Amino acid sequence: MNKNVQIIAPAQMPFSVGNWDFQVLTVSPTVYGRSGLNEPYEYNELSYLGASAGGIISINTRINEHGQRYGYATSSQEIRFESPSTTYSFNANKFGNQITYATSSPGAAVEARYWIFDDFLSGISLGMEARGKSDVHQIDAAGAWCNVQINDKLIQYSSAETVSPAPKNKASQVIIRDTEKFSFLSNVNIYFSDCDVYRELPSGQIIKVDRHGSGNPTLASEYYLTPDKGYPTGLTTMTIKDGFSDATAVVEFDHDASKKEVTITIKSFTSRLCDIRDASYIIHAPNAICIAL
Structure with missing residues (x-):
């Protein structure tokens, strides 16, 4: 994985966890996992992650102007994922309605997901794999997914799928x-x-x-x-x-x-x-x- 990667995302955008060694991790401070296929979604406090990857996770939640609860990063936060052998730290620095995700932890990386076009940000992944591991998990990382909708049908989009270049001329x-x-x-x-x-x-x-x-x-x-x-x-x-x-x-x-x-x-x-x-x-x-x- 590339280390010291920095990604800027909207404060409303959730992230997924790339737990590529499928470690049992504790999370601090508490974050919020979204569940359910349709609105209104449920947001459950997460302080523990089993040996799995993925998820739709937010630092905080807010009620929007239409009375709906959604994930939203309301403040800057250091997020720590801990296993018995190591700790992965991610800094989430909020400025205005944007948030910057970055890490300098060995074995950790942040990655942007794009969908349809290479300028259309669709998701963020916080990735982790134990120090000393080979690149065997890169295949898993390339196949990481995020939820998208096409004409109301929910699908899981793989980052390994083709993303087209954005139009050279932005038509207004x-x-x-x-x-x-x-x-x-x-x-x-x-x-x-x-x-x-x-x-x-x-x-x-x-x-x-x-x-x-x-x-x-x-x-x-x-x-x-x-x-x-x-x-x-x-x-x-x-x-x-x-x-x-x-x-x-x-x-x-x-x-x-x-x-x-x-x-x-x-x-x-x-x-x-x-x-x-x-x-x-x-x-x-x-x-x-x-x-x-």
């Missing part, structure tokens, strides 16, 4: 036909305001939605601004915020009915990443508004 505006859909790709939950948003389900039912995501990096398509799979004539403004208002994006939809065209423009954003790209992966997800903290 696209022009589409007024019968075309748009999509969302985000690494945190995002919530819509200032306009109505509709989504067509695989069953063909069209429902009004006020959010995208449910606690995992999420890709979903079949979004529109009217229940007949269209767009209001003229200008429509959509405001997008994550659940803790760590970032805001303002997107404008300009529907020229005479040309049967809609111009989608990102007017402003405060997230680390916000652009419009084709994010098709397993599903067809064109005109994806990509937001990443």
Whole structure:
């Protein structure tokens, strides 16, 4: 493993544990493990880890602006994992709505996980293996996973899968036909305001939605601004915020009915990443508004 690695992540992003020697570890101070397949998730205090790897773990939890409890690093913290033979220490230093994970412990490393694109951060792994071990666990490390969602279906994404280069030109505006859909790709939950948003389900039912995501990096398509799979004539403004208002994006939809065209423009954003790209992966997800903290 590479040592002294430093990774910057949003305070909302959980981490997994790469316990590659499958040691029995005590954890101090207490951290919080997420359980359950659907919201509302349960968060259980963890002071002990069995001989396993993975997990969805947060330093603390917070109630977001929508009354939902989610993992969130509320302060800086040193996290220690101890076995009978060694201690692995990780420093989690919080600044604003970001947190930096770093370690200098022998046999320990932090690793960023990316999904679909090499600029789309989807997870963090805190890895450990005993001193003096060979590289036999690198295969395990390469196959580490994090939870992601595609059109509401939860899957485990392996870091060993192919990740494509990010678009060289970050598009802030696209022009589409007024019968075309748009999509969302985000690494945190995002919530819509200032306009109505509709989504067509695989069953063909069209429902009004006020959010995208449910606690995992999420890709979903079949979004529109009217229940007949269209767009209001003229200008429509959509405001997008994550659940803790760590970032805001303002997107404008300009529907020229005479040309049967809609111009989608990102007017402003405060997230680390916000652009419009084709994010098709397993599903067809064109005109994806990509937001990443």
